[in-house]
Amino acid sequence: MIAELDHALSSEQVLKSIVSGFPQEVIDGVLRSLTTERRELARFLLAYQNAKSGSFDLIKERAGNDPGAFLIVARIIRGLSQKELARKLGLREQSIQRWEAERYRSISLSNYQKIAQTLGVRWRMDELVPLSEQFGLSYDVTKDNLTKVLRHARDNGWLEADKDSDENAIATLVRYVGDHVIRYGTPSLLRTGLNVVNHSEDWSLLSWKAQVTRQAETVISRSKPRYRPINVSWLADLVRLSQFEDGPKQAMDLLLENGIVLVTEPQISGMSVDGAAFLIDETPVVGMTLLRDTVDNFWFTLLHEVGHIVLHYRTGLSSGFFDDVNSSEVDEFEVEANQFASSMLIPAEVWSRSPVRIAKTAEPIERFAEHLKISPAIVFGRIRMERNDYKIFSNKIGRGTVRKQFFQEVRSMP
Incomplete structure (x- = not known):
């Protein structure tokens, strides 16, 4: 993967093929993200190489407070291969491979303790008590x-x-x-303002995220998605799906094909979250509440959360983003995600030169949307927001057409 990123970042031709046709603001963001991805992978590799040579400081630092990574580091420090650890435990090597691949997320507490004991280490047990x-x-x-x-x-x-x-x-x-x-x-940061709020003890938000995660885990177990940060060509296809009435449902399938799991779960009363983006191990997950049941809000929120994944895969996604897209005060991560969503849906250069910004009737706006191959609702929504007039074109934003695609009946847990 590092070699692939090096090749892309050093070859203008390869780089152009990756970001071909994207607005300049999106290109700049993707380049920053790929550079960060390359740097972080190189740090992981260096930490592993140092550990193999007997220097464990870097790999301990990479493990941080993750109890699963802690066991992996302990095995490396002990100089054991996965096969050797499996033999000590009376297990097949594949069991250790599977557990380590998911950083021991699915292991029981008793098995965790057994492995820790075999490795001669101890994690603070107060962190492991259910x-x-x-x-x-x-x-x-x-x-x-x-x-x-x-x-x-x-x-x-x-x-x-x-x-x-x-x-x-x-x-x-x-x-x-x-x-x-x-x-x-816990979803400790609710990034909706300049002063990022601590919501680590928000019971509703935490319950909602736990349920979204349970649904996402089922999809991951069944489909084994693989996200590749270097592949962003599908973004243009995602935007074009907005033209279709069932575009939101199609978007779920397209995202999964490209390693991202989309889960829709209604908000719990009192929450103010439109969408979220976070990681389950290496798999990005987008959660959406469909709080505002309109086509324009669905596509902006979806592209906003996808923006977090594309731009912030190594710089914040592990902590997660839980967004109120209507917040008037945002931090730098939200500014970048907002710009990404806006530019992917309607390129800034095209929008700044278009007379539809001052249009009074629907016809030129619909022609503009057809030219861009996007839903007219997105353009009508943009105009309503920029003019700060939510009475105009209220029948043009696809109100009441999204939720029914996802919430037709009560779902029972598997």
């Missing part, structure tokens, strides 16, 4: 909040048995969230 056993001490969750999330969970098919008592159902929800926190941490 949150369901310490939830009351870690989170200040009111009864109203618990009841609100429970109602949402039952309405949207989160629970296998909706006839359970409230007490049993809440215990199940707490276990879901606790398991999620153990494996992935």
